[in-house]
Amino acid sequence: MVVCAPARYLVFFQYFGTKYSGVMETSSDQSLIGVQNYLEKAVQNLKPVAPVKFHISSRTDTGVHALCNSAHLDIQRAPGKPAFEEKQLVHGLNRHLKPEPIRILNAHRVPSTFHARFSALSRTYIYRLLMGCSHHSEIPVFERDLCWAPGGGYLNVPAMQEAAQFLVGTHDFSTFRSLGSETPFQSPIRTVFQVDIQPSSGFLSHHYEHRGLEFWELKFRSRSFLYRQALLDQTLRPMLLYSTTLSFLRA
Template structure:
Protein backbone atom coordinates (compact mmCIF):
# COMPACT_ATOMS: atom_id res chain seq x y z
CA UNK A 1 0.00 0.00 0.00
CA UNK A 2 1.31 3.44 -0.94
CA UNK A 3 0.79 6.66 0.99
CA UNK A 4 -0.52 9.67 -0.91
CA UNK A 5 -0.20 13.38 -0.24
CA UNK A 6 -3.58 15.10 -0.12
CA UNK A 7 -4.46 18.78 0.12
CA UNK A 8 -7.56 19.78 2.03
CA UNK A 9 -9.52 23.00 2.38
CA UNK A 10 -11.28 23.31 5.72
CA UNK A 11 -13.96 25.77 6.76
CA UNK A 12 -13.97 26.50 10.48
CA UNK A 13 -15.67 28.73 13.03
CA UNK A 14 -14.55 30.10 16.37
CA UNK A 15 -15.41 32.46 19.19
CA UNK A 16 -12.38 34.71 19.24
CA UNK A 17 -12.63 35.92 22.84
CA UNK A 18 -9.90 33.71 24.30
CA UNK A 19 -7.56 33.67 21.28
CA UNK A 20 -4.84 36.09 20.17
CA UNK A 21 -6.29 36.06 16.66
CA UNK A 22 -6.48 33.42 13.96
CA UNK A 23 -2.78 33.17 13.02
CA UNK A 24 -0.04 31.42 14.97
CA UNK A 25 1.78 33.23 17.73
CA UNK A 26 5.54 33.13 18.44
CA UNK A 27 6.60 30.12 20.56
CA UNK A 28 7.74 32.40 23.40
CA UNK A 29 4.23 33.79 23.86
CA UNK A 30 2.83 31.83 26.78
CA UNK A 31 -0.57 33.48 27.19
CA UNK A 32 -3.17 33.33 24.44
CA UNK A 33 -2.54 31.17 21.40
CA UNK A 34 -3.93 31.68 17.92
CA UNK A 35 -6.72 29.60 16.40
CA UNK A 36 -4.16 28.24 13.92
CA UNK A 37 -2.04 26.89 16.80
CA UNK A 38 -4.93 24.76 18.04
CA UNK A 39 -5.97 23.57 14.58
CA UNK A 40 -2.43 22.46 13.74
CA UNK A 41 -2.09 20.72 17.11
CA UNK A 42 -5.32 18.81 16.43
CA UNK A 43 -4.13 17.76 12.95
CA UNK A 44 -0.77 16.62 14.32
CA UNK A 45 -2.62 14.19 16.57
CA UNK A 46 -3.74 12.41 13.40
CA UNK A 47 -0.07 11.35 13.00
CA UNK A 48 0.72 12.68 9.54
CA UNK A 49 4.02 11.75 7.89
CA UNK A 50 4.61 15.32 6.70
CA UNK A 51 5.09 18.59 8.55
CA UNK A 52 1.67 20.26 8.60
CA UNK A 53 1.27 24.01 8.11
CA UNK A 54 -2.09 25.73 7.70
CA UNK A 55 -2.46 28.54 5.19
CA UNK A 56 -5.33 30.65 6.52
CA UNK A 57 -7.36 32.57 3.96
CA UNK A 58 -8.45 35.51 6.11
CA UNK A 59 -6.69 37.10 9.04
CA UNK A 60 -8.76 38.07 12.08
CA UNK A 61 -7.42 39.87 15.15
CA UNK A 62 -7.68 39.09 18.83
CA UNK A 63 -11.31 39.01 19.95
CA UNK A 64 -12.77 38.80 16.43
CA UNK A 65 -15.02 35.82 15.71
CA UNK A 66 -15.71 33.71 12.63
CA UNK A 67 -18.73 31.79 11.46
CA UNK A 68 -16.74 30.60 8.47
CA UNK A 69 -13.03 31.14 7.94
CA UNK A 70 -10.97 28.80 5.76
CA UNK A 71 -7.50 27.35 5.41
CA UNK A 72 -5.70 24.71 3.37
CA UNK A 73 -3.02 22.21 4.35
CA UNK A 74 -1.33 19.07 3.06
CA UNK A 75 -1.63 15.72 4.82
CA UNK A 76 0.16 12.46 4.14
CA UNK A 77 -0.59 9.26 6.03
CA UNK A 78 1.92 6.43 6.42
CA UNK A 79 0.89 3.50 4.21
CA UNK A 80 -2.75 4.57 4.29
CA UNK A 81 -5.17 6.15 1.86
CA UNK A 82 -6.09 9.83 2.39
CA UNK A 83 -8.84 10.57 4.87
CA UNK A 84 -12.31 11.04 3.46
CA UNK A 85 -13.59 14.57 3.91
CA UNK A 86 -16.14 13.64 6.58
CA UNK A 87 -13.72 11.52 8.61
CA UNK A 88 -11.08 14.27 8.52
CA UNK A 89 -13.59 16.87 9.72
CA UNK A 90 -14.79 14.67 12.59
CA UNK A 91 -11.27 13.62 13.58
CA UNK A 92 -10.04 17.22 13.85
CA UNK A 93 -13.11 18.20 15.86
CA UNK A 94 -12.54 15.27 18.22
CA UNK A 95 -9.19 16.80 19.16
CA UNK A 96 -10.68 20.30 19.46
CA UNK A 97 -13.23 19.36 22.10
CA UNK A 98 -11.88 21.77 24.72
CA UNK A 99 -11.65 24.73 22.33
CA UNK A 100 -14.22 27.21 21.00
CA UNK A 101 -13.22 26.12 17.50
CA UNK A 102 -15.07 23.77 15.14
CA UNK A 103 -14.41 22.56 11.61
CA UNK A 104 -17.69 22.67 9.70
CA UNK A 105 -16.54 21.26 6.38
CA UNK A 106 -13.49 19.65 4.75
CA UNK A 107 -12.94 19.48 0.98
CA UNK A 108 -10.16 17.66 -0.81
CA UNK A 109 -8.76 20.05 -3.40
CA UNK A 110 -6.05 19.98 -6.11
CA UNK A 111 -2.44 20.20 -4.93
CA UNK A 112 -2.05 23.67 -6.49
CA UNK A 113 -5.06 25.13 -4.69
CA UNK A 114 -4.45 28.08 -2.35
CA UNK A 115 -7.08 29.14 0.20
CA UNK A 116 -6.00 32.77 0.32
CA UNK A 117 -5.24 33.60 -3.29
CA UNK A 118 -8.21 31.75 -4.79
CA UNK A 119 -10.80 33.27 -2.47
CA UNK A 120 -13.25 35.29 -4.55
CA UNK A 121 -14.78 37.32 -1.73
CA UNK A 122 -14.91 37.71 2.02
CA UNK A 123 -17.91 38.89 4.02
CA UNK A 124 -17.77 40.43 7.49
CA UNK A 125 -20.70 41.20 9.77
CA UNK A 126 -20.59 43.75 12.58
CA UNK A 127 -23.28 43.54 15.29
CA UNK A 128 -24.36 46.52 17.38
CA UNK A 129 -26.92 46.57 20.19
CA UNK A 130 -28.90 49.61 21.34
CA UNK A 131 -29.20 48.80 25.01
CA UNK A 132 -29.19 51.68 27.52
CA UNK A 133 -26.42 49.93 29.47
CA UNK A 134 -24.50 46.66 29.40
CA UNK A 135 -26.73 44.97 31.97
CA UNK A 136 -29.60 45.16 29.49
CA UNK A 137 -27.80 42.93 26.94
CA UNK A 138 -28.39 39.15 27.17
CA UNK A 139 -25.35 37.36 28.58
CA UNK A 140 -25.18 35.20 25.44
CA UNK A 141 -24.64 38.36 23.35
CA UNK A 142 -22.48 40.44 25.68
CA UNK A 143 -19.13 39.45 24.13
CA UNK A 144 -20.58 39.07 20.62
CA UNK A 145 -21.75 42.61 19.91
CA UNK A 146 -20.93 46.26 20.56
CA UNK A 147 -23.34 47.72 23.11
CA UNK A 148 -23.63 51.38 22.17
CA UNK A 149 -25.43 52.41 25.38
CA UNK A 150 -27.89 54.40 23.32
CA UNK A 151 -31.44 53.74 22.20
CA UNK A 152 -31.43 55.02 18.63
CA UNK A 153 -29.31 55.55 15.52
CA UNK A 154 -29.88 57.68 12.42
CA UNK A 155 -30.13 54.71 10.06
CA UNK A 156 -30.85 56.85 6.98
CA UNK A 157 -27.60 58.78 7.46
CA UNK A 158 -25.70 55.53 8.05
CA UNK A 159 -27.02 54.14 4.77
CA UNK A 160 -26.07 57.37 3.00
CA UNK A 161 -22.55 57.02 4.40
CA UNK A 162 -22.41 53.32 3.44
CA UNK A 163 -23.22 54.29 -0.16
CA UNK A 164 -20.20 56.63 -0.13
CA UNK A 165 -17.88 53.77 0.88
CA UNK A 166 -19.35 51.26 -1.56
CA UNK A 167 -17.49 50.71 -4.83
CA UNK A 168 -13.80 51.08 -5.72
CA UNK A 169 -11.76 53.57 -3.68
CA UNK A 170 -8.35 54.18 -2.19
CA UNK A 171 -9.02 53.19 1.43
CA UNK A 172 -5.68 54.39 2.86
CA UNK A 173 -7.58 56.47 5.45
CA UNK A 174 -9.15 53.26 6.81
CA UNK A 175 -5.89 51.36 7.21
CA UNK A 176 -4.53 51.05 10.75
CA UNK A 177 -1.65 53.44 11.38
CA UNK A 178 0.48 50.62 12.82
CA UNK A 179 -0.24 48.28 9.90
CA UNK A 180 2.48 45.68 9.35
CA UNK A 181 1.55 45.64 5.65
CA UNK A 182 2.17 49.29 4.66
CA UNK A 183 2.80 48.48 1.00
CA UNK A 184 -0.39 46.52 0.39
CA UNK A 185 -2.49 48.06 -2.38
CA UNK A 186 -4.99 50.39 -0.64
CA UNK A 187 -7.40 50.35 -3.60
CA UNK A 188 -10.27 47.99 -2.74
CA UNK A 189 -13.71 47.35 -4.17
CA UNK A 190 -16.52 47.13 -1.66
CA UNK A 191 -19.13 44.98 -3.38
CA UNK A 192 -21.58 45.29 -0.49
CA UNK A 193 -21.96 47.61 2.47
CA UNK A 194 -25.39 47.49 4.04
CA UNK A 195 -27.08 48.42 7.30
CA UNK A 196 -30.00 46.22 8.31
CA UNK A 197 -31.91 45.13 11.42
CA UNK A 198 -30.48 42.19 13.35
CA UNK A 199 -31.54 40.25 16.41
CA UNK A 200 -30.31 38.89 19.70
CA UNK A 201 -29.31 35.24 19.80
CA UNK A 202 -31.80 34.77 22.67
CA UNK A 203 -34.38 37.43 21.88
CA UNK A 204 -37.33 35.04 22.23
CA UNK A 205 -36.30 34.11 25.77
CA UNK A 206 -34.92 37.36 27.17
CA UNK A 207 -38.33 39.01 27.75
CA UNK A 208 -36.92 42.40 26.85
CA UNK A 209 -36.70 44.02 23.43
CA UNK A 210 -33.17 45.19 22.59
CA UNK A 211 -32.75 46.55 19.04
CA UNK A 212 -29.82 45.01 17.15
CA UNK A 213 -28.35 46.27 13.88
CA UNK A 214 -25.98 44.49 11.53
CA UNK A 215 -23.41 46.13 9.25
CA UNK A 216 -22.33 43.84 6.40
CA UNK A 217 -19.20 44.31 4.28
CA UNK A 218 -18.22 42.20 1.26
CA UNK A 219 -15.05 42.54 -0.80
CA UNK A 220 -12.39 40.33 -2.31
CA UNK A 221 -9.93 41.64 0.28
CA UNK A 222 -9.58 44.25 3.01
CA UNK A 223 -6.80 46.31 4.55
CA UNK A 224 -5.64 45.65 8.10
CA UNK A 225 -8.44 46.71 10.49
CA UNK A 226 -10.36 48.33 7.63
CA UNK A 227 -13.67 46.71 8.57
CA UNK A 228 -13.51 47.85 12.19
CA UNK A 229 -12.72 51.38 11.06
CA UNK A 230 -15.56 51.43 8.53
CA UNK A 231 -17.98 50.01 11.11
CA UNK A 232 -16.89 52.56 13.69
CA UNK A 233 -17.27 55.41 11.20
CA UNK A 234 -20.79 54.31 10.21
CA UNK A 235 -21.80 54.08 13.87
CA UNK A 236 -20.35 57.57 14.44
CA UNK A 237 -22.56 58.83 11.61
CA UNK A 238 -25.57 57.10 13.18
CA UNK A 239 -24.87 58.78 16.51
CA UNK A 240 -24.45 62.23 14.94
CA UNK A 241 -20.72 62.43 15.72
CA UNK A 242 -19.75 62.39 12.04
CA UNK A 243 -21.69 63.50 8.96
CA UNK A 244 -21.74 61.59 5.65
CA UNK A 245 -19.92 64.56 4.09
CA UNK A 246 -17.22 64.43 6.79
CA UNK A 247 -16.85 60.69 6.15
CA UNK A 248 -16.31 61.38 2.44
CA UNK A 249 -13.60 63.89 3.31
CA UNK A 250 -11.86 61.25 5.44
CA UNK A 251 -12.06 58.78 2.53
CA UNK A 252 -10.78 61.35 0.03
CA UNK A 253 -7.82 62.25 2.24
CA UNK A 254 -6.21 58.84 1.55
CA UNK A 255 -4.23 59.17 4.75
CA UNK A 256 -4.57 56.89 7.79
CA UNK A 257 -3.88 59.83 10.11
CA UNK A 258 -7.04 61.53 8.76
CA UNK A 259 -9.23 58.92 10.44
CA UNK A 260 -10.63 60.43 13.67
CA UNK A 261 -9.11 58.96 16.81
CA UNK A 262 -11.28 56.70 18.94
CA UNK A 263 -13.80 55.82 16.20
CA UNK A 264 -12.61 52.29 15.41
CA UNK A 265 -15.20 49.68 16.47
CA UNK A 266 -14.14 47.15 19.15
CA UNK A 267 -13.12 43.66 18.05
CA UNK A 268 -15.80 41.65 19.85
CA UNK A 269 -18.68 42.76 17.61
CA UNK A 270 -17.02 41.56 14.41
CA UNK A 271 -17.61 38.23 12.65
CA UNK A 272 -16.09 36.82 9.48
CA UNK A 273 -19.15 35.09 8.03
CA UNK A 274 -18.11 33.76 4.62
CA UNK A 275 -15.15 33.10 2.34
CA UNK A 276 -16.35 32.40 -1.19
CA UNK A 277 -14.67 30.19 -3.81
CA UNK A 278 -15.54 29.21 -7.35
CA UNK A 279 -16.96 25.69 -7.55
CA UNK A 280 -14.53 24.73 -10.31
CA UNK A 281 -11.54 25.60 -8.10
CA UNK A 282 -12.74 23.13 -5.46
CA UNK A 283 -13.19 20.19 -7.81
CA UNK A 284 -10.68 17.46 -7.11
CA UNK A 285 -9.92 15.34 -10.22
CA UNK A 286 -11.08 11.75 -9.95
CA UNK A 287 -8.43 9.07 -9.54
CA UNK A 288 -7.60 6.74 -12.38
CA UNK A 289 -8.13 3.01 -11.87
CA UNK A 290 -4.40 2.43 -11.35
CA UNK A 291 -4.22 5.17 -8.71
CA UNK A 292 -7.16 3.63 -6.82
CA UNK A 293 -5.44 0.21 -6.90
CA UNK A 294 -2.24 1.73 -5.46
CA UNK A 295 -4.19 2.91 -2.45
CA UNK A 296 -5.66 -0.51 -1.66
Protein backbone atom coordinates in the same frame (compact mmCIF):
# COMPACT_ATOMS: atom_id res chain seq x y z
CA MET B 1 6.43 0.29 0.03
CA VAL B 2 5.11 3.11 -2.12
CA VAL B 3 4.82 6.49 -0.39
CA CYS B 4 1.71 8.39 -1.44
CA ALA B 5 1.87 12.07 -2.32
CA PRO B 6 0.31 14.51 0.17
CA ALA B 7 -3.43 15.05 -0.19
CA ARG B 8 -4.65 18.65 -0.16
CA TYR B 9 -7.89 19.57 1.59
CA LEU B 10 -9.98 22.71 1.84
CA VAL B 11 -11.55 22.95 5.30
CA PHE B 12 -14.17 25.35 6.59
CA PHE B 13 -14.12 26.09 10.31
CA GLN B 14 -15.67 28.42 12.89
CA TYR B 15 -14.58 29.67 16.28
CA PHE B 16 -15.64 31.82 19.22
CA GLY B 17 -12.70 34.21 19.27
CA THR B 18 -12.84 35.83 22.71
CA LYS B 19 -9.97 33.81 24.19
CA TYR B 20 -7.67 33.89 21.14
CA SER B 21 -5.16 36.43 19.82
CA GLY B 22 -6.77 36.05 16.40
CA VAL B 23 -6.80 33.27 13.85
CA MET B 24 -3.12 33.39 12.86
CA GLU B 25 -0.43 31.31 14.55
CA THR B 26 1.50 32.87 17.45
CA SER B 27 4.39 31.78 19.65
CA SER B 28 3.22 29.41 22.37
CA ASP B 29 4.59 31.56 25.21
CA GLN B 30 2.06 34.36 24.67
CA SER B 31 -0.84 34.80 27.10
CA LEU B 32 -3.27 34.56 24.16
CA ILE B 33 -2.46 32.32 21.24
CA GLY B 34 -3.98 31.90 17.80
CA VAL B 35 -6.68 29.57 16.51
CA GLN B 36 -4.15 28.21 14.02
CA ASN B 37 -2.05 26.86 16.90
CA TYR B 38 -4.94 24.64 18.00
CA LEU B 39 -5.77 23.54 14.45
CA GLU B 40 -2.20 22.42 13.79
CA LYS B 41 -1.94 20.68 17.16
CA ALA B 42 -5.15 18.78 16.36
CA VAL B 43 -3.97 17.62 12.94
CA GLN B 44 -0.66 16.35 14.36
CA ASN B 45 -2.70 13.92 16.47
CA LEU B 46 -3.79 12.29 13.20
CA LYS B 47 -0.18 11.06 12.77
CA PRO B 48 0.83 12.64 9.46
CA VAL B 49 4.27 11.76 8.11
CA ALA B 50 5.36 15.43 8.13
CA PRO B 51 4.21 18.51 10.08
CA VAL B 52 1.05 20.06 8.63
CA LYS B 53 0.50 23.78 8.05
CA PHE B 54 -2.91 25.45 7.78
CA HIS B 55 -2.89 28.11 5.04
CA ILE B 56 -5.74 30.34 6.17
CA SER B 57 -7.77 32.40 3.72
CA SER B 58 -8.72 35.30 5.98
CA ARG B 59 -7.14 36.96 8.99
CA THR B 60 -9.19 37.93 12.06
CA ASP B 61 -7.95 39.97 15.03
CA THR B 62 -7.96 39.38 18.78
CA GLY B 63 -11.42 38.65 20.16
CA VAL B 64 -13.07 38.42 16.74
CA HIS B 65 -15.29 35.44 15.94
CA ALA B 66 -15.77 33.56 12.69
CA LEU B 67 -18.96 31.92 11.49
CA CYS B 68 -16.98 30.39 8.66
CA ASN B 69 -13.30 30.79 7.87
CA SER B 70 -11.37 28.52 5.52
CA ALA B 71 -7.91 27.09 5.00
CA HIS B 72 -6.10 24.49 2.96
CA LEU B 73 -3.67 21.90 4.27
CA ASP B 74 -1.58 19.05 2.89
CA ILE B 75 -1.57 15.72 4.73
CA GLN B 76 0.79 12.88 3.91
CA ARG B 77 -0.01 9.60 5.64
CA ALA B 78 2.29 6.72 6.43
CA PRO B 79 3.07 4.26 3.59
CA GLY B 80 0.17 1.92 2.97
CA LYS B 81 -2.45 4.19 4.51
CA PRO B 82 -4.96 5.81 2.13
CA ALA B 83 -5.72 9.51 2.16
CA PHE B 84 -8.32 10.57 4.71
CA GLU B 85 -11.89 10.61 3.53
CA GLU B 86 -13.44 14.05 3.94
CA LYS B 87 -15.84 13.13 6.76
CA GLN B 88 -13.10 11.14 8.45
CA LEU B 89 -10.88 14.22 8.50
CA VAL B 90 -13.66 16.42 9.91
CA HIS B 91 -14.46 13.99 12.71
CA GLY B 92 -10.81 13.39 13.53
CA LEU B 93 -9.96 17.08 13.78
CA ASN B 94 -13.04 17.90 15.86
CA ARG B 95 -12.24 15.07 18.26
CA HIS B 96 -8.82 16.55 18.96
CA LEU B 97 -10.07 20.15 19.12
CA LYS B 98 -12.15 19.47 22.24
CA PRO B 99 -12.80 21.38 24.48
CA GLU B 100 -11.80 24.48 22.46
CA PRO B 101 -14.66 26.56 20.92
CA ILE B 102 -13.33 25.73 17.46
CA ARG B 103 -15.13 23.43 15.05
CA ILE B 104 -14.40 22.07 11.59
CA LEU B 105 -17.58 22.41 9.55
CA ASN B 106 -16.62 20.40 6.46
CA ALA B 107 -13.71 19.39 4.28
CA HIS B 108 -13.19 18.95 0.55
CA ARG B 109 -10.38 17.24 -1.34
CA VAL B 110 -8.91 19.80 -3.77
CA PRO B 111 -6.14 19.83 -6.40
CA SER B 112 -2.58 20.61 -5.32
CA THR B 113 -2.80 23.89 -7.25
CA PHE B 114 -5.61 25.21 -5.03
CA HIS B 115 -4.78 27.96 -2.49
CA ALA B 116 -7.34 29.03 0.13
CA ARG B 117 -6.17 32.63 0.29
CA PHE B 118 -5.59 33.38 -3.37
CA SER B 119 -8.61 31.44 -4.65
CA ALA B 120 -11.06 33.31 -2.40
CA LEU B 121 -13.59 35.34 -4.36
CA SER B 122 -14.87 37.47 -1.47
CA ARG B 123 -14.82 37.95 2.28
CA THR B 124 -17.64 39.28 4.45
CA TYR B 125 -17.47 40.97 7.84
CA ILE B 126 -20.60 41.44 9.94
CA TYR B 127 -20.71 43.90 12.85
CA ARG B 128 -23.55 43.44 15.35
CA LEU B 129 -24.92 46.45 17.23
CA LEU B 130 -27.32 46.39 20.19
CA MET B 131 -29.35 49.54 20.79
CA GLY B 132 -31.42 50.36 23.87
CA CYS B 133 -28.87 49.75 26.64
CA SER B 134 -27.90 52.78 28.73
CA HIS B 135 -24.97 50.87 30.30
CA HIS B 136 -22.91 47.86 29.23
CA SER B 137 -24.21 45.95 32.27
CA GLU B 138 -27.63 45.87 30.59
CA ILE B 139 -26.38 43.69 27.71
CA PRO B 140 -28.11 40.28 27.99
CA VAL B 141 -25.73 37.71 29.42
CA PHE B 142 -26.19 35.50 26.35
CA GLU B 143 -24.90 38.35 24.14
CA ARG B 144 -21.71 39.01 26.10
CA ASP B 145 -18.76 39.55 23.73
CA LEU B 146 -21.10 39.06 20.77
CA CYS B 147 -22.18 42.63 20.05
CA TRP B 148 -21.39 46.28 20.75
CA ALA B 149 -23.91 48.39 22.69
CA PRO B 150 -23.18 52.10 22.16
CA GLY B 151 -24.86 54.51 24.54
CA GLY B 152 -27.28 57.20 23.51
CA GLY B 153 -30.41 57.03 21.43
CA TYR B 154 -31.37 54.87 18.49
CA LEU B 155 -29.74 54.76 15.05
CA ASN B 156 -30.62 57.04 12.16
CA VAL B 157 -30.68 54.06 9.83
CA PRO B 158 -31.69 55.88 6.61
CA ALA B 159 -28.77 58.29 7.04
CA MET B 160 -26.40 55.39 7.75
CA GLN B 161 -27.61 53.50 4.69
CA GLU B 162 -27.13 56.56 2.50
CA ALA B 163 -23.62 57.21 3.86
CA ALA B 164 -22.62 53.55 3.57
CA GLN B 165 -23.05 53.64 -0.19
CA PHE B 166 -20.07 56.01 -0.45
CA LEU B 167 -17.90 53.04 0.63
CA VAL B 168 -19.15 50.83 -2.22
CA GLY B 169 -16.83 50.67 -5.19
CA THR B 170 -13.07 51.02 -5.62
CA HIS B 171 -11.41 53.55 -3.30
CA ASP B 172 -8.18 54.43 -1.52
CA PHE B 173 -8.81 53.27 2.07
CA SER B 174 -5.61 54.74 3.56
CA THR B 175 -7.58 56.74 6.16
CA PHE B 176 -9.46 53.60 7.26
CA ARG B 177 -6.46 51.65 8.50
CA SER B 178 -4.39 51.82 11.66
CA LEU B 179 -1.16 53.79 11.54
CA GLY B 180 1.80 51.47 11.08
CA SER B 181 -0.44 48.47 10.36
CA GLU B 182 0.78 48.05 6.79
CA THR B 183 4.06 48.02 4.96
CA PRO B 184 4.40 51.06 2.68
CA PHE B 185 4.51 48.74 -0.31
CA GLN B 186 0.98 47.37 -0.01
CA SER B 187 -1.62 49.18 -2.05
CA PRO B 188 -4.42 50.85 -0.03
CA ILE B 189 -6.81 50.48 -3.00
CA ARG B 190 -9.68 48.09 -2.30
CA THR B 191 -13.07 47.37 -3.88
CA VAL B 192 -16.09 47.02 -1.60
CA PHE B 193 -18.87 45.04 -3.29
CA GLN B 194 -21.63 45.44 -0.74
CA VAL B 195 -22.59 47.36 2.41
CA ASP B 196 -25.88 46.45 4.13
CA ILE B 197 -27.45 47.75 7.34
CA GLN B 198 -30.31 45.53 8.44
CA PRO B 199 -32.30 44.72 11.59
CA SER B 200 -31.31 41.45 13.21
CA SER B 201 -32.27 39.29 16.17
CA GLY B 202 -30.50 38.37 19.37
CA PHE B 203 -30.03 34.99 20.96
CA LEU B 204 -33.35 34.15 22.71
CA SER B 205 -34.36 37.80 22.24
CA HIS B 206 -38.05 36.87 22.07
CA HIS B 207 -37.82 36.18 25.81
CA TYR B 208 -36.98 39.82 26.60
CA GLU B 209 -38.92 41.72 23.94
CA HIS B 210 -40.40 43.87 26.71
CA ARG B 211 -37.02 45.58 27.12
CA GLY B 212 -37.29 47.23 23.69
CA LEU B 213 -33.79 46.25 22.57
CA GLU B 214 -32.86 46.51 18.89
CA PHE B 215 -30.22 44.42 17.14
CA TRP B 216 -28.63 45.57 13.87
CA GLU B 217 -26.17 43.96 11.49
CA LEU B 218 -23.72 45.94 9.38
CA LYS B 219 -22.37 43.76 6.58
CA PHE B 220 -19.32 44.57 4.45
CA ARG B 221 -18.29 42.35 1.53
CA SER B 222 -15.12 42.73 -0.51
CA ARG B 223 -12.57 40.62 -2.37
CA SER B 224 -10.08 41.62 0.33
CA PHE B 225 -9.57 44.16 3.11
CA LEU B 226 -6.50 45.95 4.37
CA TYR B 227 -4.86 44.55 7.48
CA ARG B 228 -6.69 46.18 10.42
CA GLN B 229 -8.94 48.12 8.06
CA ALA B 230 -11.55 49.80 10.27
CA LEU B 231 -14.67 50.43 8.21
CA LEU B 232 -16.29 51.41 11.48
CA ASP B 233 -14.78 53.05 14.53
CA GLN B 234 -11.76 51.06 15.79
CA THR B 235 -13.41 50.58 19.21
CA LEU B 236 -15.90 48.23 17.56
CA ARG B 237 -13.38 45.60 16.63
CA PRO B 238 -12.77 43.91 20.00
CA MET B 239 -16.50 43.98 20.80
CA LEU B 240 -18.12 42.68 17.65
CA LEU B 241 -19.78 39.36 17.34
CA TYR B 242 -19.34 37.60 14.10
CA SER B 243 -16.84 39.73 12.43
CA THR B 244 -17.62 36.89 10.17
CA THR B 245 -15.16 35.79 7.55
CA LEU B 246 -16.90 33.97 4.74
CA SER B 247 -14.96 32.80 1.71
CA PHE B 248 -16.54 31.90 -1.61
CA LEU B 249 -13.96 29.95 -3.51
CA ARG B 250 -13.41 28.93 -7.08
CA ALA B 251 -13.74 25.25 -7.86
